[in-house]
Amino acid sequence: MAKTSDTCRKCVLDSATPGISINEDTGLCQFCEHFTSLSQEKIKEYGTRMDSLLKSPPENGKYDVIFALSGGVDSSYMLHRIKREYPHLKILAVQFDNGFISDTALENAQKFCALTKSTYMRLSLDQEALQVTFSKAANSFNAYPGAAKYRASDICNTCISIIKQKIIELAIQTKAPFIIFAFSPGQTDAPFVTLSKPILVWMRKLFDQNLKAMGVTDREPYLIDAHLIQPGSYEHEVVIIHPFLIWNYDKTQFKKECIQQGWIDPNLKDQNSSNCLLNAFAIKNHLDKYHIHSYAYDLASLVRQGYMKREDALKKLTIQISDASNEEIKRKLKL
Amino acid sequence: MEEPRKDILDFLKKQGFLNEKTRLQDNDSLSETGVIDSITLLQLIDFLEEKYKVQIPVEMITPENFDTLAGISQSVIKLKNG
Ligand SMILES: [Zn+2]
Numbered sequence: 001m002a003k004t005s006d007t008c009r010k011c012v013l014d015s016a017t018p019g020i021s022i023n024e025d026t027g028l029c030q031f032c033e034h035f036t037s038l039s040q041e042k043i044k045e046y047g048t049r050m051d052s053l054l055k056s057p058p059e060n061g062k063y064d065v066i067f068a069l070s071g072g073v074d075s076s077y078m079l080h081r082i083k084r085e086y087p088h089l090k091i092l093a094v095q096f097d098n099g100f101i102s103d104t105a106l107e108n109a110q111k112f113c114a115l116t117k118s119t120y121m122r123l124s125l126d127q128e129a130l131q132v133t134f135s136k137a138a139n140s141f142n143a144y145p146g147a148a149k150y151r152a153s154d155i156c157n158t159c160i161s162i163i164k165q166k167i168i169e170l171a172i173q174t175k176a177p178f179i180i181f182a183f184s185p186g187q188t189d190a191p192f193v194t195l196s197k198p199i200l201v202w203m204r205k206l207f208d209q210n211l212k213a214m215g216v217t218d219r220e221p222y223l224i225d226a227h228l229i230q231p232g233s234y235e236h237e238v239v240i241i242h243p244f245l246i247w248n249y250d251k252t253q254f255k256k257e258c259i260q261q262g263w264i265d266p267n268l269k270d271q272n273s274s275n276c277l278l279n280a281f282a283i284k285n286h287l288d289k290y291h292i293h294s295y296a297y298d299l300a301s302l303v304r305q306g307y308m309k310r311e312d313a314l315k316k317l318t319i320q321i322s323d324a325s326n327e328e329i330k331r332k333l334k335l
Numbered sequence: 336m337e338e339p340r341k342d343i344l345d346f347l348k349k350q351g352f353l354n355e356k357t358r359l360q361d362n363d364s365l366s367e368t369g370v371i372d373s374i375t376l377l378q379l380i381d382f383l384e385e386k387y388k389v390q391i392p393v394e395m396i397t398p399e400n401f402d403t404l405a406g407i408s409q410s411v412i413k414l415k416n417g
Contacts, residue, residue, distance in 0.1 A: 034349040146369020190377040196393035
């Protein structure tokens with residue numbers, strides 16, 4: 001019988017996914033073939049840099065940190081740990097209400113803000129417009145070119161891009177020097193990102209193009225306020241920090257600690273999200289369109305770096321979306 | 336000095352999202368063709384800084400300088416020649 005596809009013997013990527021090839025001799029995908037792990041010295045160097053930034057933040061404004069809080073395990077754990085390690089930080093924790101976050105996630109976020117004495121902010125945009133935007137993302141094809149398609153589904157890329165744009169906007173408006181995202185080492189490779197004005201203009205332009213390709217006409221509400229980044233505008237520097245690239249990433253441990261602190265498991269039956277009801281639908285939509293599982297690249301990267309067992313990642317890649325919840329999302333998005 | 340163009344292409348191939356079939360012209364937009372996104376761009380900058388022992392100032396990282404093979408190559412050469 002002819003072999004139809006191969007799975008990388010180190011991570012979980014599969015040659016059935018367009019763009020992924022498995023070397024017949026080594027049994028490895030192209031990412032594992034070229035992978036070198038981060039040295040301990042390098043991680044230590046990053047840790048020292050994070051300390052020097054967060055131990056004595058420049059006194060710019062009301063907050064030291066704008067924190068992206070979903071209410072899921074990763075960001076709840078991180079908020080708690082950041083505050084434990086850097087208790088002096090004044091944090092504004094922002095939860096983006098995309099219309100599909102679970103009640104438990106809302107509760108968890110507020111609980112962890114109270115616990116860490118962080119200021120809680122629920123960021124809401126026009127819900128009806130947002131639903132139309134998500135349904136446009138669901139119906140779009142190739143709005144996010146190349147690499148982005150492997151990192152997340154079209155729906156999630158849209159949602160996370162909105163969050164990024166709005167959080168950066170908040171940081172500039174409130175003169176906060178730092179932004180913290182709880183991205184896993186599978187989701188990003190850069191522990192620090194210094195946002196210069198040209199980079200912000202570039203990021204804004206790229207997301208504007210993605211939205212345009214999806215057919216979104218009213219794009220301004222989703223983008224950084226253009227006035228804030230025009231020449232002659234703000235002068236202070238904003239740095240994004242991804243602490244999970246410096247600390248050991250151990251999701252099982254994180255969940256345990258979160259639960260000890262009163263975090264409630266919403267039991268969404270979604271293997272990959274503990275906060276967003278749209279996620280499982282978004283994965284299926286992406287898989288149907290491109291034959292790419294939007295978590296495969298992320299999970300493969302965690303396995304490759306030794307943060308997750310291969311069999312656990314493979315388990316997470318089996319989609320579980322009930323017909324009932326699928327239909328409910330479709331109805332909500334008018335698909 | 337060896338042309339950085341080849342190193343950039345090799346790097347992008349290693350990153351895995353540029354396959355042998357893609358015909359990339361020197362002035363094609365890397366971000367619009369999806370060859371790089373913001374994460375890959377930052378990795379590429381790290382790689383170039385290490386490889387060519389240069390410090391790439393953030394002000395230099397603009398679409399004009401860093402969105403094409405030609406632009407990135409020239410930027411690196413400019414930095415290297417001081
Ligand atoms: Zn692999």
